[in-house]
Amino acid sequence: MTRRLLVLGAGTAGTMIANRMRRVLDARDWEITIVDKDDVHLYQPGFLFLPFATYRPDQVRRSRHTLLADGIDLVLAGVEQIDAGAGTVTLGDGRVLAYDQLVITTGTSPRPDQTPGMLGDLWRRDVFDFYTFDGAMALQRALQQLTGGRLVVHVTDMPIKCPVAPLEFVFLADAWLRARGMRERTELVFATPLSGAFTQPVAAERLGSLLADRDIRVETDYLVERIDEQGKALVSYDERRIDFDLLVTVPLNMGAEVITRSGLGDELGYVPVDRHTLRSRAYENVFVVGDAADLPTSKAGSVAHFAVETFVHNFPLLVEGREPVDAFDGHANCFVETGNGKGLLIDFDYDTQPLPGTYPLPWVGPMRLLTETRANHLGKLAFRWLYWNALLPGRPIPLPAHMSMRGKDTSLLAAA
Amino acid sequence: MPETMLDGHRIHVDAEGFLTDPAEWDEELADVLAAQIGLTLTDAHWKALHFLRADFAQQGETATLRRVSTLGAIPVKELFALFPGKPAKKMAYVAGLPKPHGCV
Numbered sequence: 063m064t065r066r067l068l069v070l071g072a073g074t075a076g077t078m079i080a081n082r083m084r085r086v087l088d089a090r091d092w093e094i095t096i097v098d099k100d101d102v103h104l105y106q107p108g109f110l111f112l113p114f115a116t117y118r119p120d121q122v123r124r125s126r127h128t129l130l131a132d133g134i135d136l137v138l139a140g141v142e143q144i145d146a147g148a149g150t151v152t153l154g155d156g157r158v159l160a161y162d163q164l165v166i167t168t169g170t171s172p173r174p175d176q177t178p179g180m181l182g183d184l185w186r187r188d189v190f191d192f193y194t195f196d197g198a199m200a201l202q203r204a205l206q207q208l209t210g211g212r213l214v215v216h217v218t219d220m221p222i223k224c225p226v227a228p229l230e231f232v233f234l235a236d237a238w239l240r241a242r243g244m245r246e247r248t249e250l251v252f253a254t255p256l257s258g259a260f261t262q263p264v265a266a267e268r269l270g271s272l273l274a275d276r277d278i279r280v281e282t283d284y285l286v287e288r289i290d291e292q293g294k295a296l297v298s299y300d301e302r303r304i305d306f307d308l309l310v311t312v313p314l315n316m317g318a319e320v321i322t323r324s325g326l327g328d329e330l331g332y333v334p335v336d337r338h339t340l341r342s343r344a345y346e347n348v349f350v351v352g353d354a355a356d357l358p359t360s361k362a363g364s365v366a367h368f369a370v371e372t373f374v375h376n377f378p379l380l381v382e383g384r385e386p387v388d389a390f391d392g393h394a395n396c397f398v399e400t401g402n403g404k405g406l407l408i409d410f411d412y413d414t415q416p417l418p419g420t421y422p423l424p425w426v427g428p429m430r431l432l433t434e435t436r437a438n439h440l441g442k443l444a445f446r447w448l449y450w451n452a453l454l455p456g457r458p459i460p461l462p463a464h465m466s467m468r469g470k471d472t473s474l475l476a477a478a
Numbered sequence: 479m480p481e482t483m484l485d486g487h488r489i490h491v492d493a494e495g496f497l498t499d500p501a502e503w504d505e506e507l508a509d510v511l512a513a514q515i516g517l518t519l520t521d522a523h524w525k526a527l528h529f530l531r532a533d534f535a536q537q538g539e540t541a542t543l544r545r546v547s548t549l550g551a552i553p554v555k556e557l558f559a560l561f562p563g564k565p566a567k568k569m570a571y572v573a574g575l576p577k578p579h580g581c582v
Contacts (some may be wrong), residue, residue, distance in 0.1 A: 219544055225581045257567055261580040263493060269582075283564045285543065285554065299558045329548035358539050360581045394581065408582050416582055 065092050068151060068161035070141055071318075072098035072126045074106075074454070075352030075366035076167035081456035082374045084131045095135040095159065097151070101126045104195055105449055107363060107442075110227055110399065112198035113205055114238050121446065122195070129454050141168075144324040146345045163347050163381055165373075166326075166333060168318035170223050170353040170361050172197075176314040177218055179289030188294060189309045192231060193223060204308060205238070210247030211307030216296060217254050218286055218314045221330075223353055223361045226408070228252070228312050229259060230399040235310075236276045237401030253281040253296065253304055262415040264474045265408065268432050272400065315361070317354050332356035337412065338389035340373055341380065349373065359392035359412055367453060368393040371463035393465040395421065397442035405438035407431050411465040417474060422461055424469030431470070485510040496570065496577050500534060503574025511572045519572070523560050526552055530573040540575045542566065 067083060069076045080096045087094070108122035127136050140154030144164070151159045172193045174180040180189060190204060191197040215232045222228075232252050239245040252259060252273060259273050259280050260266040273280055287299045289309075296304040316322075317331030326333050326344070333350040334343045337357050342348035351373055352366035359365055369390050376386040392412030399405045407429045408416035420427040428437050452459050481490050487507045490498045495514075497503055508527060512519045519527075529550035533541045543566050547554045554565075561568035566578045 220542065220578075220580065229582075255566075256580045257564065257577075260582055262582055265582045283567070285558075287555070299554050300563065329545050396581075398582070410581065 064090070065162040066160060067092055067094045067163050067165070068159055069094070069096040069165045069167060070144070070151065070320075071167035071169060071352075071354070072096050072103065072130070072136065073167060073169050073352070074363045075169075075354075075370060076165070077103065077126070077129050077454045078367065078370045078456055079165055079167060079351060079373065080134045081129075081131045081454065082370060083377065084133050085456065086374060086378060089133050093135065094133065095137060095161075096130065097137045097139060097141060097153070097159070098126060099138065099140045099154075101136075101138055103129055103454075105446060106193070107224070107449075108446060109192055109195065109198040110230055110234070112195070113192055113201040113231075114234055115202055119195070119199065124450065129450075131455070141318075141320045142323075144320060144326060146324070146326065146342075146348055149347065161347075163377075164345075164349070166321070166348065166350045166354050167352050167366075168321065168354045170221075170315045170317055170332070172223075172313040173316045174311075174313040176316070177286060177289065179291050180311065180313060182289070182291045184289070184291055184294065184309075188307070189289065189311060191311055191313055193227070193312060201310065205235075208244070208248070208308060210244055212249040212251060212305060213308045213310065214251045214253060214296065214304055214306040216252075216284075216286065216304075216309060216311040217256075218312060219255050221361055222312050222315045224396070225360055225362070226396050226398045228254075231310060232278055233272070233276070233401040234399055236278060250276070250278045251281060251304060251306075252278055253284040253286075255283065255285045257282050262410075264418070265416045265432060267474075268418065269406070276401075321354065328356050337392065338372075339376055339380065339386050340369060340390060347381075349377070357392060360394040360396065362394055362396055363449070363453075364396060365392070365394045367459075367461075368463045388463075391464050393463060397438060397445070399439065399442060400434050403439050404434045404436055405442050406434055407438045407441065409465060409470075414465065414467070415475075417470045417472065419470035421469070424466070426469075484514075492577075494577065497574040498576075500531075500574050500576075503531075507574065508572050511574070515568055515571065517561070517568070517572070520560075522552075522556070523572075526550065526557060526560060526569055527573045530569055530575060534573075534575050540566075540570045540573075540578050542578060 103124045103126045105122040108117045111117040143152040186200045190201040321327040322331045335350045335355045353361040372388045372390040375388040395409040410416045418432040421429045489502045557565040
């Protein structure tokens with residue numbers, strides 16, 4: 063009898079899983095269905111470049127159905143309820159889909175509604191996010207009209223999707239303002255709930271001066287309680303005010319509302335999973351891949367990619383009650399744009415912090431870790447092509463899923 | 479990781495003084511650690527610390543302020559009053575747990 067694999071969410075992780083599993087699982091044995099609310103797949107790393115008009119909107123959008131292989135059923139509908147006990151999913155239009163195995167890839171979303179004052183009159187007028195397509199485009203218009211003042215880049219709370227993006231934004235804003243001769247009349251402030259802009263010891267030691275060199279003020283341990291709309295200021299729980307003319311905020315990130323509604327999530331709506339197999343801790347036939355899981359690693363596309371590699375190896379075995387052959391290590395790597403055509407690259411996992419070295423080839427590179435180079439910037443730009451043409455279709459990319467210590471400077475670990 | 483003696487307790491700590499082995503912690507040590515950062519522990523502090531220890535034992539990572547507030551039922555505002563300035567960091571330090579950290 064045919065078994066049913068249901069994937070909720072056709073973003074980075076969901077699209078990759080559906081495409082990869084369609085090749086791995088025999089079509090006579092397995093039906094694969096993927097559900098998403100609309101037919102627009104967004105290249106989220108590109109949102110960083112939209113405010114500065116470096117990318118055009120058409121470069122970050124594709125139709126979801128063109129990205130899915132034949133033999134995958136795409137259902138366009140919202141998800142109302144997951145009944146993991148019964149093995150069914152109820153859609154917004156009332157349809158009920160039954161599954162044998164469920165993969166949740168519903169990601170994480172910015173929730174400006176969770177901070178008092180954020181979604182008020184100032185929203186998209188003086189307060190912007192850039193983690194949504196509409197937000198990034200609205201910010202582009204605001205930057206075009208900027209004449210100076212205080213620009214505050216702010217993170218509400220961790221974890222957030224792509225944790226390096228706020229730093230990248232502030233670096234790019236600095237370079238953008240300088241190129242327009244506006245930097246001297248624009249004060250830049252970076253407010254973070256963490257104890258520093260860089261918190262991992264080796265990265266902090268290597269990169270600590272990047273913000274100071276650019277005359278960017280850093281406000282640390284800053285946990286916003288509310289936005290004072292009349293006064294145009296952030297107000298923290300310990301009563302620190304940061305006035306702004308333009309606020310670029312990263313709102314609180316939460317998992318999909320259906321996760322909470324269905325009783326599957328933690329306090330932020332992320333699903334607790336085994337960190338090595340990505341299997342739900344509550345239900346044997348439920349897996350969670352990408353940002354929707356409560357994994358202690360970055361919420362980023364690279365993590366979803368590496369996690370999918372592990373998942374694809376393990377899934378056929380786990381559903382037969384056999385032992386997994388692979389264990390996800392929390393591997394992440396992220397390009398960090400630093401402005402003026404340069405970038406950094408970081409590579410790390412659950413246990414090992416970002417270290418200097420080379421990537422992907424030990425001692426060869428061509429990317430350099432924790433070092434600003436032009437090659438890293440070009441790598442980031444080239445990744446968009448790889449994303450659409452290789453990563454999502456599930457074609458092999460010569461990047462190892464597991465983190466390697468080869469080519470990394472481990473001597474700094476002892477010093478840190 | 480450096481080994482150090484603190485008021486008769488032999489402990490392993492990282493460069494910032496956070497315990498690297500949560501098993502080396504006990505409540506007596508918590509009082510000593512708290513004194514190091516100018517705190518005298520009250521019942522309200524202990525409620526947060528006990529939540530943090532129990533949650534770490536289950537989750538394997540240090541709870542965020544939001545988690546302490548949501549699941550431990552202590553408002554964030556109160557955590558700032560109990561552990562002024564840097565509550566997440568100070569709570570983890572006194573509870574003998576790893577510092578909450580970012581990815582870079």
